[in-house]
Structure formats: structure tokens, C-alpha cells
Amino acid sequence: MNDTATPASVAETGRPAVRTPANYKSATKPIWCPGCGDYSVLSSITKAFSMLALAPEEVVVVSGIGCSSRIPAYTSCYGFHGVHGRALAAGTGVKLARPELTVLVAGGDGDGYSIGGNHFLHACRRNVDLTYVVMDNHVYGMTKGQPSPTTEPDWDSKLAPGGTGVRAFHPLVIALASGANFVARAFSGDPNGTADILAQAIRHPGFSFVEILSPCVTFRPEQRTWKENVHPAPVAETDDPARAARRVMTDDGFNMGVLYAGRRKPYPLGRRADPVGVAELEAEFAA
Amino acid sequence: MSAEREKAQAGAAVAEDRTGAVPQSIPALMAWALWLELDAAERYRELADAMEMHNNREVGALFRKMETIEGKHAESIMHSMEWTSPPPRPRGEAPWPGFEAPENVAHEDVHYLMQPWHALTLALKGEERAVRFFTALANESTVPAVQAAAREMAAEEQEHVDLVRAWLARVPPPDERWRDDPDPPRYLD
Amino acid sequence: MTTGSMDNPAPARAGLSIALAGSGGSGVMTAGTLLLAAAAKAGAYGLMVRTSGPQIRGGEAAALVRLSATPAESLDDGFDVLLALDWQNVQRFADEIPLSAASLIVGEAAEGEVPAAFLATGARHVALPMKATAKGIAGSWTNMVALGVAGALAGLPREALAAALRESWKRDEKSYEANLAAIDAGMAAAGKLGAVPSLPALEPKAGRWxxxxxxxxxxxxxxxxxxxxxxxxxxxxxxxxxxxxxxxxxxxxxxxxxxxxxxxxxxxxxxxxxxxxxxxxxxxxxxxxxxxxxxxxxxxxxxxxxxxxxxxxxxxxxxxxxxxxxxxxxxxxxxxxxxxxxxxxxxxxxxxxxxxxxxxxxxxxxxxxxxxxxxxxxxxxxxxxRPADSGVVGRRLVAEPNAPDFKRYRDTPSGISPMGIPGVPGTAYTADGLEKNELGTPSSGARDHRVQLDKRARKLAKFDYGAAWADVDGEGELAVIAFGSSVGPLREAIARVRASGVKVKLVAMRLLAPALPEKLDEALEGVRQVLVVEQNHGAQFYRYLRAWFDLPGRPESFHRPGPLPFRPAELAEAIVAAAGRISQPRHEAIAS
CATH class of the missing domain: 3.40.50.970 (Thiamin diphosphate (ThDP)-binding fold, Pyr/PP domains)
Structure with a gap:
């Protein structure tokens, strides 16, 4: 059970009707390494929920396996920590079964782009109204530092000495090509900016994809310098996926912000308003 | 961080310590000041939790203490403004540079084996950034009331600087092997 | 097939088995489907099994139809009639369409020789010019002539065939008439084929599916x-x-x-x-x-x-x-x-x-x-x-809003604990594949692991499954245990051996897991010998039962892999043999 954390500062002493970010945090404390970017992402997610004034019980946070996938239990929302790579499938099931719930699927680059890569493509093209957050640190943290699909080809590791020699995956281009309806890049070190983007992503109809650069201080300590590399995207978002794809393919990988906000129709979630009784199905079997 | 910044003394504000529009009223200034403190308190809470989870109780306790101090500072701002709850975070660009409020210690700057010396050094830098921020704001503002309030805030932050500096003088600096861990990281899920 | 094998003199139920075979475009599946639908309208029971080659379109295919006056959901030992619209690769189905000397082969006259595999059975062959017949009726199809032949051989009334055609007809009225004429022509042609077993006169029954x-x-x-x-x-x-x-x-x-x-x-x-x-x-x-x-x-x-x-x-x-x-x-x-x-x-x-x-x-x-x-x-x-509605509907134990002291994985006596459902305040938790404590928080603690393993095992073991766990019928020292589609032919085999005086009990298990040994013990009271019947190569059910249940005597297995379905005759033979192996009452002598 995710008990709401006891308010520890004046930020939590507000009117009961107002939900502060702390209302979305549980009493369970993260096991992430001190310094991990995911702490800030958790904070951004709770800020976004607070901005949208969502009732915690009407939000489901779904994940797979990996460091970042531990996130559901750190929220006071309903959580689903499933198996490796299948978070988008589980989240799709939740949303289709209960369209009125807000579904946020979260995880890492290994979970989402490697073992879950196929689901990523199909979630983009299916365009179910949910938000997918990938905390990308270009490495497998929970299994101790193996290359992921977004790892640079020459990154040396025990499992791939001298590097994989394989080019990195470009999640934003893949998302655009596959039909995601909202594509953004954020940086964990900018929790308020990330919260803004997440709130927009949640509000946007259809499948919203937010790639968050979130440094791994344990296996990729050099990512501490990301803070100096990131910058706001120089141009405003577009609703033209081809233009957005061209931009993200040619940028430096550190453009932050909403890069694409599409107008595709989301996957229909409506159920028949006038369902018939089960007995009526029997007619077709009559010999 | 630029060499110029490294050299900058606490209180000797430079252009890099400020960005965006200058708050034009006391409530606008104090709303940002409050959120500066709330952000810092939240960050210290996260860091304290992380340190406690990783069995670094000494630093955890220190961060917890810092959380309390920032929380009290936030309370005193609320009290002085007669606010019963924090006003919503002002919209638009924050008046400070960078992604986070000046007092915030960045997540990526901490380490599970860090010692109180590191924690206090990081805290000191944060307090110094706050002093420079309010000083720069006071220098830029053309509204006398805002100028005065910003200077008052800067003075308060300077008290924190002195406090943290005094603590820092009492803790031993780490030796060069402080981050050595003979064991490799662990496998989890 | 009404004759039965030598070992099983008991007569099978009244009815017949017809295989309609042909290659792509011949429409045998449609003909078989309509034959079954017509039989249903006439008041018969029966089933149709589809078999086909590996091709998506154009390959050889056969509709294996069994019609009966009494419920029949499995195939008989063999076929009374093989009706082939052509012979291209139909010999592939020789194993699936066993014929005997009493069988009738009706072959399309324009399609050449009957494959040797079928003729070797001694079945009588009659060639019919079904294609030419269809050609003579503008807008009609050969498979409808075949349907008429099959319907007449089965003894189905014309109205039943016409009604089945009418219900399925999606084309224009004129071609409906043409194809009805083709059915009539087929029925007329069947008159020259000589007698085969057919359905007795039946009354149409409402409520069948x-x-x-x-x-x-x-x-x-x-x-x-x-x-x-x-x-x-x-x-x-x-x-x-x-x-x-x-x-x-x-x-x-x-x-x-x-x-x-x-x-x-x-x-x-x-x-x-x-x-x-x-x-x-x-x-x-x-x-x-x-x-x-x-x-x-x-x-x-x-x-x-x-x-x-x-x-x-x-x-x-x-x-x-x-x-x-x-x-x-x-x-x-x-x-x-x-x-x-x-x-x-x-x-x-x-x-x-x-x-x-x-x-x-x-x-x-x-x-x-x-x-x-x-x-x-x-x-x-x-x-x-029509399968009666048991009224059984899925209901889960759900936590009340703001349930006090809510623990999703509470260690309850039944092992079942209330679920929190998203949208309900006060019962939020994180569902997890990680081991957990009662609250649902991940835990690698020995006690938590044990408690949750016990809970999950207990809720299944302690549940009251009622009588639905198995269908048990008959008495005897020999019991046959089976599951799934083996049960159909097994029931038929058991009916035959019982008719010849062999006492045998049937345990058709519906609940395979969790294993409930005490339920099976009860069902096997008085049984001294068990025969386990299943359709696979490794005797999986036999081994599973031996691992989890106490079976009396020296349990025997009758198993063989697919793809051929079990025939009642082979199962009857296995039952008779197993019954014969029940030795004199040596254990009872010791007990007394």
C-alpha cells in the first residue's frame, strides 16, 4: 500500500482540496543511487499530477523492470510493476479496460527500447490515450552496467568490451515514424520544466511519449555533464511529423521541450452505449 | 561553472546570478523567495531519504537538518506575508538562472559514500548562490520596497552561509579515498 | 459406422458417417456445413470435423461429418460413405477416413481412378457424374449436387436441406433455385447407389444449437x-x-x-x-x-x-x-x-x-x-x-473504499484477500511481480516469501470446487481417467464395453490443477485398477496423476500422439484388455 507521505514542510500544509506534489508520493522511499536523475523525474511526475489536480486513486502508474521501473510504488497512485519490457502492454490493458483512468507508463531505455521495443512501436501506432515516460540513461543499471539500445557504439563495458559497435537507437524518430501523437524530450535536472512537459503530455490526446535524459551517476558518471549540454529547443513544436523527425534527426540530442504535438485521432475507447444482454448472443447458435 | 564564478565571493553578485524579469512587487518577490525555499526543502528531503536508504545516516541527518532549516525559512516568509498556504508557483521563467532554484543541491552532485564535509560544501554553495541571487535582484530592482526586501533576504541567506561555514570548519575534510568501494555494485531485479 | 470391430460387437448409435473430400474450389466444406445444418433441422445430432492440407487456398480438404439420432460429439471408428468431388491428394486423408468393406465410395465420374489406399479397404465404388449434372443446371455448383447425394444417403428430408441452403444463401434468388435443383438432382442420383446406414425418422427439435x-x-x-x-x-x-x-x-x-x-x-x-x-x-x-x-x-x-x-x-x-x-x-x-x-x-x-x-x-x-x-x-x-446456463459469474473480492488497515496481500485464512481497484480511494497499492509483504511492498525477506507462497497455494487448495471438478459415472473395479477431447470417444467406447458386460467407471477430469487427491480418492472408491487415456506421446496425464494422486493397483496408460483422433474401437479394445488384467483378488486375500 502506498501511504501518502507525512507532510514534512509547509508546502503540504495547504487547503485539503489542493493536492500538492507531496500528496502523490508514497511512504516507500526510492532505492535509486543517490545522485540518480530518477529522483527528479519522480518529483516532476508528482508535480505534473498536482498541476492537473488529478485524484491519486484515478491515476495508474505502470512499469516494467529496471531501476526507473521501480517508480510506481513511490507514488500514492495505483501502481503496476509488471515484467520486463511489457509495461506498455499492461498500461494499454488498463486504459482500454478503464478509459476514465489516467495512465502513465514509465520505465528505462532497456525496458522500453530493447526487450519492449516491439510494444513501443505498436503503442505509438495504436495511439491509445496514455503517457509514456522513458528515463533514458543509455545503460542497464539494475544488471550493473551493460549497453542499452541508446548506448553509444564505442562505450566500453564488461559485456561488450570496446563497445558494441552498433549504432544507437533514436527513440524520438522511431516514435514519430510509428505514429506517436506527442513527442517531447526533457532533462531530469530540470524538474519544473519536465513537470510542465509531462502535464502537457498527459493532457494531449493519444499516445504521448516523453523521453527524459536522466543520468546514471553509478555507471555513466560522465552524464553529470548533460546539465551543461541541454538547452531549450530553438523552435516551437510542430504538428508535422516529417518536420519534427527531420529536426530530431539533425539536432545535437540535447534539444529540450515539446517537439511534436500531433492531431491524430486516438484509439477509440468508447464502449457501446446500449449493450445487449448475453442471452441475445444465443440466437446465432440456434440450429 | 566559469572561472569567474568560482572566484566570485559570496555577496559579490555577477550577471550570471540572475535571469528573466525582476519581480515588481513585494508579493511577487516573496512568492519566488518562498518557492526557492520550498524547492530547497523538497530537494533536501529527497537527498535525506536517499542517504538514509543507502545507510549514510550521518549525511542523511545533515540533509534532514537542512530540510528543516529551509522549511522554517519558508514558514517565516509565509508568516511575514500572512499567507496560510503557499501561493501557486508563479508562471513563466523563474528569476534565477539554470534549471533549479539557487539553493538546490543538484541530485547528480551527491554520492552514497559522501561525508558531512561534502554535504556542507554543497549546502554552502547553495546558500552562497542564494545570497548572490538576492543581491543581484536588489541591485537590478528599481522598486525601493523590492530592493529593501531583496537585501533583507540576502542578509538572511548570508546568515545561513555563515552558519554552514561554521559547521564546515568543525568537520574533517575527506581523504582522497573517500569514494572507494571495494565491492562492485549489486544486481537487483 | 454401424458394424463395429470384431472386439466390440456392441452396436454403435443409429446414424452414419460421411466424408466429403475434394480439392480447392470444390466446396466440400460448404457442403459439409450445410449437411450438418440440415441434419440439425431434421432433428439429428452430429458433428463436422474439418481437415485440410497445408495450403491456405486450393488445397485438398475434407469435411468429416457424423450424424446420429443421439448426441455425438466425437468421430466414429470409420466412415460409411466417402464422397469425393475429385481425388487430387485426397489419399493424404486415408488415415483420417478409415473405410471398410461395408463402406461406399462415391467418386466424381470425371475425375479418374480412386486412390489405391481407399480401394484396398474393399469398399464399394460407384462413380457419379456430379460435375456434368451441375453443368446441366445453369448457375448451380457441383458441391450442391454432392450435398443432395449425401443428404439422401443420410435419409435427410429435402425440406431440411432446402432450409439449410436458404439460411446460408447470400446470393440472388435465381441461383438459390438453381442450387436447390442441384440438390434435388443429387438426391435423385443417390437412389441408384444402394443402401447405406441412415438416420431413422426423426422429429425436428427446437432449442438445439x-x-x-x-x-x-x-x-x-x-x-x-x-x-x-x-x-x-x-x-x-x-x-x-x-x-x-x-x-x-x-x-x-x-x-x-x-x-x-x-x-x-x-x-x-x-x-x-x-x-x-x-x-x-x-x-x-x-x-x-x-x-x-x-x-x-x-x-x-x-x-x-x-x-x-x-x-x-x-x-x-x-x-x-x-x-x-x-x-x-x-x-x-x-x-x-x-x-x-x-x-x-x-x-x-x-x-x-x-x-x-x-x-x-x-x-x-x-x-x-x-x-x-x-x-x-x-x-x-x-x-x-442448448447448454444450460449454470449462472456462474465471475465475482472477485474487492476492498471497500478507504478500507481501514487495507493490506492488498493480507494473509487471510482462505488465502484470498480483497483487491484494491483503481478509481477507489484509500486502497491504492502497487501490483508487483516482485515478492512482497502483506502491504504489497517488495520484500526479499524469508518470512514474507513463505507467507505469500503459502497464501497463494492455500487459496487454490482450500477452495470449494464442488462437483464440477470431474464427471464420474458407472461402477467397476476398473476406472478410466481422461480429460478433454479424449472423453468423447472414450464415453462411446465405454458404452460399447458395458453393453458387452464389462464394468468400468469413467472419471472425466475437468479440474486438472490444482491436484485434489482426496476428490479422486473418493471417486475411485472400490476401484482396483486405473487406465489413463490421453492423446500425446509422453503419457503426460498419466505421469502427472502418478505424481500428484494416489492411484490404486498398477496404473496403466493408453496414450498416443495426434494428429489422428481417438476411435472408440481402439479405446474399447484397451479397456477390455485392461479389465482382463485385473488379477484375482490377491490384496483382498491379504486384507481378510
Whole structure:
């Protein structure tokens, strides 16, 4: 059970009707390494929920396996920590079964782009109204530092000495090509900016994809310098996926912000308003 | 961080310590000041939790203490403004540079084996950034009331600087092997 | 087939078996379907089994139709009539269409020689110019002439054939008339073929259904309350999904075609976690891919129903043929100690009730339930009495809003603990595949692991499954134990041996897991010998029973792999042999 954390500062002493970010945090404390970017992402997610004034019980946070996938239990929302790579499938099931719930699927680059890569493509093209957050640190943290699909080809590791020699995956281009309806890049070190983007992503109809650069201080300590590399995207978002794809393919990988906000129709979630009784199905079997 | 910044003394504000529009009223200034403190308190809470989870109780306790101090500072701002709850975070660009409020210690700057010396050094830098921020704001503002309030805030932050500096003088600096861990990281899920 | 084998002199039920064979474009499947529909209208029972070559279109195919005055959901020992519209590769079906000297082969006159494999049986052959007949009736099709021949041989009234044609007819009125004329021509031609066994005069009966096992399972699932399905197409489960897609929409549910089976299982776990009873259907290869997700449902205690329409394995195996070889995998194929429920329908009709019951069990036990159907039941279409609605609907134990001291995985005496459902305040928790404490917080503690393992095992072991766990009938020192589509031919074999004086008890097990040894003990009271019948190469059911249950005597196994279905005669022979091996009462002598 995710008990709401006891308010520890004046930020939590507000009117009961107002939900502060702390209302979305549980009493369970993260096991992430001190310094991990995911702490800030958790904070951004709770800020976004607070901005949208969502009732915690009407939000489901779904994940797979990996460091970042531990996130559901750190929220006071309903959580689903499933198996490796299948978070988008589980989240799709939740949303289709209960369209009125807000579904946020979260995880890492290994979970989402490697073992879950196929689901990523199909979630983009299916365009179910949910938000997918990938905390990308270009490495497998929970299994101790193996290359992921977004790892640079020459990154040396025990499992791939001298590097994989394989080019990195470009999640934003893949998302655009596959039909995601909202594509953004954020940086964990900018929790308020990330919260803004997440709130927009949640509000946007259809499948919203937010790639968050979130440094791994344990296996990729050099990512501490990301803070100096990131910058706001120089141009405003577009609703033209081809233009957005061209931009993200040619940028430096550190453009932050909403890069694409599409107008595709989301996957229909409506159920028949006038369902018939089960007995009526029997007619077709009559010999 | 630029060499110029490294050299900058606490209180000797430079252009890099400020960005965006200058708050034009006391409530606008104090709303940002409050959120500066709330952000810092939240960050210290996260860091304290992380340190406690990783069995670094000494630093955890220190961060917890810092959380309390920032929380009290936030309370005193609320009290002085007669606010019963924090006003919503002002919209638009924050008046400070960078992604986070000046007092915030960045997540990526901490380490599970860090010692109180590191924690206090990081805290000191944060307090110094706050002093420079309010000083720069006071220098830029053309509204006398805002100028005065910003200077008052800067003075308060300077008290924190002195406090943290005094603590820092009492803790031993780490030796060069402080981050050595003979064991490799662990496998989890 | 009415003659029976030498060992089984007992007469089979009144009726006949007709195989309609031909290659692509001949329309034998349509003819077979209409023959079955007409028989239903005439008041008969029966079934149609499809068999075909590997081609998607144009390949050889056969509709194996059995018609009977009494309920029949399995094939007889052989066929009374083989009606072939051509002979291209039809010899491939020689094993599936056993003939005898009493059988009649009706071959298309324009299509040359009957394959030697069929003639070697001694069956009588008559050539009929069905193609020429059809050609003489503008707008008519050869398969309708064949339908007329088959209908007349079976003794079906013309009105029944006409009504069946009318109901299925989607083209214009003129061609309907032409094809009715073709049926008439076929019926007339059949008069010259000589007598074959046929149906007795029957009265049309209202309330009968024509249904396949796949449709039945889908319908049972909806009756049980399933309102969400995610699945990936796979032979022979696809028709179940295709039936459910529009049916679910009608009752306010949702079906989604997933990108793969990994997605399917995780989607339904997600949907059920959100509160909606959910199902997927697949076959062996898909079940293999789903195991991790089923394990998640075990650990997180999320109710789901997984229908496995078994086909020949391993690997891709024999996709369109039946085999009961996923049993071991279903009862034990998850990593970790993972109790799960496995239910097997015992007939096409039972696919309704067994699947409905499975939804009930899944929801009540907050557990995955694997339904072991198979290709034979799934893809065969039978005329059956309307399956009564057991009224069993899936209901899960749900926590009240703001339930005090809510613990999702509370260690209750029954092992069942209230679920928190998203949207309900005060019962939020994180469902997890990680081991956990009662609150649901991940834990690797020895005590928590033990408590949760015990809880998950206990809720299945302690549940009251009632009488539905098995169908037990008859008395005798010999008991035959079987599951799934083996039960149909076994029932027929048992009827024959009983008629010749052999006493035998049948235990048709519906609940395969969890193992309930005390239930079987009770059912086997007075039994001294057990024969386990199953359709797979490895005697999986036999080994499973020997591992988990106490079986009297020296248990025997009768097993063989697919793809050929069991014939009543071979099972009757095995039963008679097993009964003969029951020795003199040596143990009783010691006991007294």
C-alpha cells in the first residue's frame, strides 16, 4: 500500500482540496543511487499530477523492470510493476479496460527500447490515450552496467568490451515514424520544466511519449555533464511529423521541450452505449 | 561553472546570478523567495531519504537538518506575508538562472559514500548562490520596497552561509579515498 | 459406422458417417456445413470435423461429418460413405477416413481412378457424374449436387436441406433455385447407389444449437463475465477470437488484436488489474510466450483466463491438428512455485460451461486459469442441446473504499484477500511481480516469501470446487481417467464395453490443477485398477496423476500422439484388455 507521505514542510500544509506534489508520493522511499536523475523525474511526475489536480486513486502508474521501473510504488497512485519490457502492454490493458483512468507508463531505455521495443512501436501506432515516460540513461543499471539500445557504439563495458559497435537507437524518430501523437524530450535536472512537459503530455490526446535524459551517476558518471549540454529547443513544436523527425534527426540530442504535438485521432475507447444482454448472443447458435 | 564564478565571493553578485524579469512587487518577490525555499526543502528531503536508504545516516541527518532549516525559512516568509498556504508557483521563467532554484543541491552532485564535509560544501554553495541571487535582484530592482526586501533576504541567506561555514570548519575534510568501494555494485531485479 | 470391430460387437448409435473430400474450389466444406445444418433441422445430432492440407487456398480438404439420432460429439471408428468431388491428394486423408468393406465410395465420374489406399479397404465404388449434372443446371455448383447425394444417403428430408441452403444463401434468388435443383438432382442420383446406414425418422427439435468448441468457449467466457480480450491470431484459436470480437462489442466489452502474445497476456493482466474480467486465447507456441505474464498474474494475484486450444507440438508442430500435449506445460510450465488453475472442457458443449466456470474460478481465486481446449473441440462444429446456463459469474473480492488497515496481500485464512481497484480511494497499492509483504511492498525477506507462497497455494487448495471438478459415472473395479477431447470417444467406447458386460467407471477430469487427491480418492472408491487415456506421446496425464494422486493397483496408460483422433474401437479394445488384467483378488486375500 502506498501511504501518502507525512507532510514534512509547509508546502503540504495547504487547503485539503489542493493536492500538492507531496500528496502523490508514497511512504516507500526510492532505492535509486543517490545522485540518480530518477529522483527528479519522480518529483516532476508528482508535480505534473498536482498541476492537473488529478485524484491519486484515478491515476495508474505502470512499469516494467529496471531501476526507473521501480517508480510506481513511490507514488500514492495505483501502481503496476509488471515484467520486463511489457509495461506498455499492461498500461494499454488498463486504459482500454478503464478509459476514465489516467495512465502513465514509465520505465528505462532497456525496458522500453530493447526487450519492449516491439510494444513501443505498436503503442505509438495504436495511439491509445496514455503517457509514456522513458528515463533514458543509455545503460542497464539494475544488471550493473551493460549497453542499452541508446548506448553509444564505442562505450566500453564488461559485456561488450570496446563497445558494441552498433549504432544507437533514436527513440524520438522511431516514435514519430510509428505514429506517436506527442513527442517531447526533457532533462531530469530540470524538474519544473519536465513537470510542465509531462502535464502537457498527459493532457494531449493519444499516445504521448516523453523521453527524459536522466543520468546514471553509478555507471555513466560522465552524464553529470548533460546539465551543461541541454538547452531549450530553438523552435516551437510542430504538428508535422516529417518536420519534427527531420529536426530530431539533425539536432545535437540535447534539444529540450515539446517537439511534436500531433492531431491524430486516438484509439477509440468508447464502449457501446446500449449493450445487449448475453442471452441475445444465443440466437446465432440456434440450429 | 566559469572561472569567474568560482572566484566570485559570496555577496559579490555577477550577471550570471540572475535571469528573466525582476519581480515588481513585494508579493511577487516573496512568492519566488518562498518557492526557492520550498524547492530547497523538497530537494533536501529527497537527498535525506536517499542517504538514509543507502545507510549514510550521518549525511542523511545533515540533509534532514537542512530540510528543516529551509522549511522554517519558508514558514517565516509565509508568516511575514500572512499567507496560510503557499501561493501557486508563479508562471513563466523563474528569476534565477539554470534549471533549479539557487539553493538546490543538484541530485547528480551527491554520492552514497559522501561525508558531512561534502554535504556542507554543497549546502554552502547553495546558500552562497542564494545570497548572490538576492543581491543581484536588489541591485537590478528599481522598486525601493523590492530592493529593501531583496537585501533583507540576502542578509538572511548570508546568515545561513555563515552558519554552514561554521559547521564546515568543525568537520574533517575527506581523504582522497573517500569514494572507494571495494565491492562492485549489486544486481537487483 | 454401424458394424463395429470384431472386439466390440456392441452396436454403435443409429446414424452414419460421411466424408466429403475434394480439392480447392470444390466446396466440400460448404457442403459439409450445410449437411450438418440440415441434419440439425431434421432433428439429428452430429458433428463436422474439418481437415485440410497445408495450403491456405486450393488445397485438398475434407469435411468429416457424423450424424446420429443421439448426441455425438466425437468421430466414429470409420466412415460409411466417402464422397469425393475429385481425388487430387485426397489419399493424404486415408488415415483420417478409415473405410471398410461395408463402406461406399462415391467418386466424381470425371475425375479418374480412386486412390489405391481407399480401394484396398474393399469398399464399394460407384462413380457419379456430379460435375456434368451441375453443368446441366445453369448457375448451380457441383458441391450442391454432392450435398443432395449425401443428404439422401443420410435419409435427410429435402425440406431440411432446402432450409439449410436458404439460411446460408447470400446470393440472388435465381441461383438459390438453381442450387436447390442441384440438390434435388443429387438426391435423385443417390437412389441408384444402394443402401447405406441412415438416420431413422426423426422429429425436428427446437432449442438445439450448432456450435464449435471455439465459439462455445468464447460464449462461456462472456456468460462468465469476461469483458476484455487481447490476443494474437494463432491456429487453431483464431476463430474463438473472431467470434468474440463482435460478440464482446455487443455486450459492451472490448477486444484488441495485440502485437504478439507477450502483449496479449500483459494487456489482459493490466485490464483485469483495473477491474475488468479478462481473457486471451492462444495455442501452444503462444502459451509458451505467455508464461512470464501468467507468472506475473500468479504473483500479483490478478485474475485472468488463458484458453489454450492445443495443437500438435512441440514448436510449430502440427498447427491444424489436435493433440493433448500441452498438459505438462500448463500444469507446471511457470518458473518459481506458481500455483495456477487448469481446467479442461470434456466436450464441445462443455466448452461453454467449463470456460464460464474458469472465469468464476479466476475471479474468485484472483488467479490465472488455463483452459485446455484443443483443435478437435475448437474447430469442430456440433449439433448439441442448448447448454444450460449454470449462472456462474465471475465475482472477485474487492476492498471497500478507504478500507481501514487495507493490506492488498493480507494473509487471510482462505488465502484470498480483497483487491484494491483503481478509481477507489484509500486502497491504492502497487501490483508487483516482485515478492512482497502483506502491504504489497517488495520484500526479499524469508518470512514474507513463505507467507505469500503459502497464501497463494492455500487459496487454490482450500477452495470449494464442488462437483464440477470431474464427471464420474458407472461402477467397476476398473476406472478410466481422461480429460478433454479424449472423453468423447472414450464415453462411446465405454458404452460399447458395458453393453458387452464389462464394468468400468469413467472419471472425466475437468479440474486438472490444482491436484485434489482426496476428490479422486473418493471417486475411485472400490476401484482396483486405473487406465489413463490421453492423446500425446509422453503419457503426460498419466505421469502427472502418478505424481500428484494416489492411484490404486498398477496404473496403466493408453496414450498416443495426434494428429489422428481417438476411435472408440481402439479405446474399447484397451479397456477390455485392461479389465482382463485385473488379477484375482490377491490384496483382498491379504486384507481378510
Amino acid at each position: 450448432l456450435i464449435s468448441g471455439n465459439e462455445a468457449a468464447g460464449f462461456g467466457a462472456i456468460r462468465g463475465g469476461v469483458r476484455f480480450v487481447a490476443a494474437y491470431p494463432i491456429t487453431p484459436a483464431t476463430e474463438l477470437l473472431e467470434w468474440m470480437a463482435p460478440a464482446l462489442a455487443k455486450v459492451g466489452g472490448t477486444l484488441l488484436q495485440a502485437e504478439d502474445e507477450l502483449a496479449s497476456i500483459n494487456m489482459i493482466v493490466g485490464a483485469s488489474y483495473a477491474g475488468v474480467p479478462s481473457l486471451t486465447a492462444t495455442a501452444g507456441p503462444g502459451l509458451a510466450l505467455m508464461t512470464e505474464g501468467i507468472g506475473l498474474a500468479v504473483s500479483a494475484e490478478v485474475p485472468v483466463v488463458v484458453v489454450d486450444v492445443m495443437r500438435g507440438g512441440p514448436s510449430t508442430g502440427i498447427p491444424a491438428k489436435s493433440e493433448q500435449s500441452d498438459l505438462s506445460f500448463a500444469v507446471s510450465g511457470l518458473h518459481g512455485d506458481a500455483p495456477r488453475v487448469v481446467v479442461a472442457p470434456t466436450s464441445i458443449t462443455d466448452c461453454v460451461a467449463a470456460t464460464q466456470w474458469s472465469v468464476h474460478l479466476a475471479e474468485a481465486l484472483q488467479s490465472p486459469v488455463i483452459v485446455l481446449s484443443d483443435q478437435f473441440m475448437g474447430q469442430s462444429r456440433a449439433i448439441v442441446d
